[in-house]
Amino acid sequence: MKKFTASFAKMPILPLLSFFLFLTFANSESHSLLYDEEHAVLLKIKQYLQNPSFLRHWIPSNSSHCTWPEIRCTNGSVTSLTLLNTNITQTLPPFLCDLKNLTRLDFQWNFIPGEFPTSLYNCSKLEYLDLSQNVFVGKIPDDIDHLASLRFLSLGGNNFSGDIPASVGRLKELRSLKLHQCLFNGTFPAEIGNLSNLELLHVFSNHMFPPTKLPLSLTQLNKLKSFYMYESNLVGEIPQTIGRMVALEELDLSKNGLSGQIPDGLFLLQNLSILYLYRNSLSGDIPGVVEAFNLTELDLSENNLSGKIPDDLGKLNKLTYLSLYMNQLSGTVPESIGRLPALTDFVVFLNNFSGTLPPDFGRISNLETFQVASNSFTGRLPENLCFYGRLVGLTAYDNNLSGELPESLATCSSLQYLRVENNELSGNIPSGLWTSLHLSTFMINENKFTGQLPERLPGNLSVLAISYNQFSGRIPLGVSSWKNIVVFNASNNLFNGSIPQELTSLPHLTTLLLDHNQLTGPLPSDIISWKSLITLDLRHNQLSGEIPPAIAKSSTLIILDLSENRISGQIPLQLAHMRLTNLNLSSNNLAGRIPSEFENLAYASSFLNNPGLCTDTAVLNLILCDSRPQRTSIDRRSASHAIIISLVVAASLLALLSSFLMIRVYRKRKQELKRSWKLTSFQRLSFTKANIVSSMSEHNIIGCGGYGAVYRVGIDDSNFVAVKKIWSRRKLEEKLVSSFLAEVEILSNIRHNNIVKLLCCISNEDSLLLVYEYLENHSLDRWLHNKSKQAAVPGLVLDWPKRLHIAIGAAQGLCYMHHDCLPPVVHRDVKTSNILLDSKFNAKVADFGLAKMLMKPEELATMSAVAGTFGYIAPEYAQTTRVNEKIDVYSFGVVLLELTTGKEANHGDEYSSLAEWAWRHIQVGTDVEDILDKEIKEACYMDEICNIFKLGVMCTATLPASRPSMKEVLKILLTCSNPFTNGENNVGFYDSIPLLKNSKWEKQVEYYTDDD
Known part of the structure; x- marks a missing residue:
């Protein structure tokens, strides 16, 4: 080295300087050449992606591409390329690796098709690769270990299938591996245990329709009774080698089909902090030796685990979240679990636990949720659950608990929900609990509580359920302060006194249950104030007086039960015009004629045990009015005098009323003349704007839309139109006008027999009117869910041929919107109430106020906010507000489920929908025939109905790519209605529809716990 330095020092200065200048110039030339090459590659990528607008700043200029976001x-060399959530629909450019120094590549949340791009093997320096949430298909290549430098790999949310290749275990540099939400249908590779540097492993939610069960023909489909559509296919056991992954910090294998026992080595990984194994088929005991002392979150819920909670779990001093719900665990909860210092969430509902709960729960830790429902616990609830004032939720229903509620709950200002139904709890409610600041759900049904209701309740309280207890006294006058109450269930108690008038002032009340008490006095006279009430049950009390006619103005009321009281007088005629689905006035003192609208079998038990009632027909099995005893001549004379007096009084009142009305009409007409109505027609009309405006009144309101009332207006002796009136108000004006213009724009430009016809629009400064064709049979939901008087008439049942005819009609309308309109139209609010029926039960899609026209076919638009109806909203729309035609397919699938099961879209528990309910039945192998609507279970249609049910489940797949298009849905419906439309060879039911034959069958259903 010294010799070299000496010789270098003897070199002449000028040649040395020239040498360094040459190196600098050569390096500059090389750098410039690399820059130009990379710039050209980037412009080539833009051209390959068809010059999308989001890359319009990628231009061949002197500006450095290193400044592009x-x-x-x-x-000075490109090392990272990020194009996430940009709606890319092309395959990855095969020349990406011409960017030779690329270390990071992120293309997540696009729609990139094709198989895994092996051209990426040429990116020898690639360390970070994210291709998640795209539509890749096929297998992950067996030689993926060519990407030897990878430290981060995410391929989740794609259609990758087959096995997870063993070669993944040779990516020794990996720190994070994400393979979630794919279609893997093999076992978990043992070679995964070789990733000794791996810190994060996500392989959750891998579901697929098993190919061996896919029906190959219509005949085979008809024979399929038990339908296992969503079967978990990442199967087998968790390999024991996973215990060798000593660097592992986060492991999520949830929502798969894994079976067998939990490897003992998992609980020995000392770096492990998060372990999610929930919703699998794991069995056996929880490992008894636990040394994973860094665990903060442990979720083993929804498996088949048995045995006891190991005592060693009580050593996990960093554990914050412990979830073991929906297993078969038994025994007592170890005392040490109650002393875990960091524990915030303890969730063990739906097991077989017994014994008393550890008394130290909450005293040492900052407990937030405590969920022990549906077990066999005895004794008292732990006293210190809210010791630190952070408890949010307590659910302990369906146990054998006794004693009083903990006094600590009286000062628990953080508490939001309390559910302790079906126990043996007793005593008074702690006074402070009645006024807990944030309490929204208070459910203590079926216990032995005593005491009286307080004058004031928490301002956020929406559900108060105290039925089947021993509460007494009067319902307090201070009930008017319960402004946010939605459900008030106080049935089966000892309440007395009258129903306070103040109760009618609750603006959000939908359910009022006061049955089986000792209430007296009349019904509240201001009953019209109940603007939101749906269910009113006052049966089995001592109520008296008459039924106030004003009750008919409660437009939302559909269930009314006043039976077993002392109510007298006549049945108000106005009651017959309500849309009641359940009416019970039996066992009272009512008298007079039953309104003719009630004379059908739907009301057969509604009027029993009222001796003074009579009917004009024998349908109700009551006394016929014409058969009542005749009155004597004295009675007739008395009646005549009474009639004459009544007529004189009535005539006087009528004269005064007429004068008043004339003045009012004159003023109203004068105001009308000041208005300037503008009519824009889209069809040839047989009426004028004056016909419409002058005929709109309260008595011909037939429904309420999203922004106003809907009227039935006669335009001549036999024809009617439907008028949707939208009121323009200051704060909502811009939104209302926008919705109005959207509906006008769409409906005025599309023509189809299965889309409601818009005749014209009328507007002025105050109101916006849409005039449609009138459809006699109203909406599908009023028939399907018995919300219409007509639907209850014998002989007019919505049988299966009508239902299939309706499904085909609605599908034809949606198919036209998606595939024949340019640009395509997405409805965004497909539901049974927006499918209208004419006199022949032809279906027409209506209400386009939420629709969105797409600028290009298959282009996604992002809406500013989710709009729609619970039960019909596609999961991706609710989560990302991304809109395309597949959200309509999801909603239409829910409609098909309603048509086949007869249940409503929000059917399920308080957190789930009909689509999730249907999936859960399929997951456990329920026979499809057992869950179909009983009204249509005819043998000759059974196979057809089963097929349409399965189609409905297919349409409600979680991933949009798994759903068929409306064109394919329509083809299946037509095939079902005519199984021989495919010709003499009877091509298979699915064989003629390639997308459905190979589609992704995946469904994620979150089992929301009460704290969600």
Whole structure:
């Protein structure tokens, strides 16, 4: 070295300087050449992606591409390319690796098709690769270990299938591996245990329709009775080698089909902090030796685990979240679990636990949720559950708990929900609990609580359920302060006194259950104030007086039960015009003639045990009015005098009323003349704007839309139109006008027999009117869910041929919107109430106020907010507000489920929908025939109905790519209605529809716990 330095020092200065200048110039030339090459590659990528608008700033100019937001450079060379959530629909450019120094590549949340791009093997320096949430298909290549430098790999949310290749275990540099939400249908590779540097492993939610069960023909489909559509296919056991992954910090294998026992080595990984194994088929005991002392979250719920909770779990001093619900665990909860210092969430409902709960729960830790429902616990609830004032939720229903509620709950201002139904709890409610600041759900049904209701309740309280207890006294006058109450269930108690008038002032009340008490006095006279009430149950009390006619103005009321009281007088005629689905006035003192609208079998038990009632027909099995005893001549004379007096009084009142009305009409007409109505027609009309405006009154309101009332307006002796009136109000004006214009724009430009016909629009400064054709049979939901008087008439049942005819009609309308309109139209609010029926039950899609026209076919638009109806909203729309035709397919799938099961879209528990309910039945192998609507279960249609049910489940797949298009849905419906439309060879039911034959069958259903 010294010799070299000496010789270098003897070199002449000028040649040495020239040498360094040459190196600098050569390096500059090389750098410039690399820059130009990379710039050209980036412009080539833009051209390959068909010059999308989001890359319009990628231009051949002197500006450095290293300043582009999608690019990151190191030493002037491109090392990172990020194009996430940009709606890319092309395959990855095969020349990406011409960016020779690329270390990071992120293309997540696009629609990139094709198989895994092996051209990426040429990116020898690639360390970070994210291709998640795309539509890749096929297998992950067996030689993926060519990407030897990878430290981060995410391929989740794609259609990758087959096995997870063993070669993944040769990516020794990996720190994070994400293979979630794919279609893997093999076992878990043992070679995964070789990733000794891996810190994060996500392989959750891998579901697929098993190919061996896919029906190959219509005949085979008809024979399929038990339908296992969503079967978990990442199967087998968790390999024991996973215990060798000593660097592992986060492991999520949830929502798969894994079976067998939990490897003992998992609980020995000392770096492990998060372990999710929930919703699998794991069995056996929880490992008894636990040394994973860094565990903070442990979720083993929804498996088949048995045995006891190991005592060693009580050593996990960093554990914050312990979830073991929906297993078969038994025994007592170890005392040490109650003393875990970091524990915030203890969730063990739906097991077989017994004994008393550890008394130290909450005293040492900052407990937030405590969920022990549906077990066999006895004794008292732990006294210190809210010791630190952070408890949010307590659910302990369906146990054998006794004693009083803990006094600590009286000062628990953080508490939001309390559910302790069906226990043996007793005593008074702690006074402070009645006024807990944030309490929204208070459910203590079926216990032995005593005491009286307080004058004031928490301002956030929406559900108060105290039925089947021993509460007494009067319902307090201070009930008017319960402004946010939605459900008030106080049935089967000892309440007395009258129903306070103040109760009618609750604006959000939908359910009022006061049956089986000792209430007296008349019904509240201001009953009209109940603007939101749906269910009113006052049966089995001692109420008296008459039924106030004003009750008919409660437009939302559909269930009314006043039976077993002392109510007298006549049945108000107005009651017959309500849309009641359940009416019970039996066992009272009512008299007079039953309104003719009630004379059908739907009300056969509604009027029993009222001796003074009579009917004009024998349908109700009551006394006929014409057969009542005749009155004597004295009675007739008395009646005549009474009638004459009544007529004189009535005539006087009528004269005064007429004068008043004439003055009012004159003023109203004078105001009308000041208005300037503008009519824009889209069809040839047989009426004028004056016909419409002058005929709109309260008595011909037939429904309420999203922004106003809907009227039935006669335009001649036999024809009617439907008028949707939208009121323009200050704060909502811009939104209302926008919705109005959207509906006008769409409906005025599309023509189809299965889309409601818009005749014209009428507007002025105050109101916006849409005039449609009138459809005699109203909406599908009023028939399907018995919300219409007509639907209850014998002989007019919505049988299966009518239902299939309706499904085909609605599908034809949606198919036209998606595939024949340019640009395509997405409805965004497909539901049974927006499918209208004419006199022949032809279906027409209606209400386009939420629709969105797409600028290009298959282009996604992002809406500013989710709009729609619970039960019909596609999961991706609710989560990302991304809109395309597949959200309509999801909603239509829910309609098919309603048609076949007869249940409503929000059917399920308080957190789930009909689609999730249907999936859960399929997951456990329920015979499809057992869950169909009893009204249509005819043998000759059974196979057809089963097929349409399965189609409904197919349409409600979680991933949009798994759903068929409306064109394919329509083809299936037509095939079902005529199984021989495919010709003499009877091509298979699915064989003629390639997309459905190979589609992704995946469904994620979150089992929301009460704290969600």
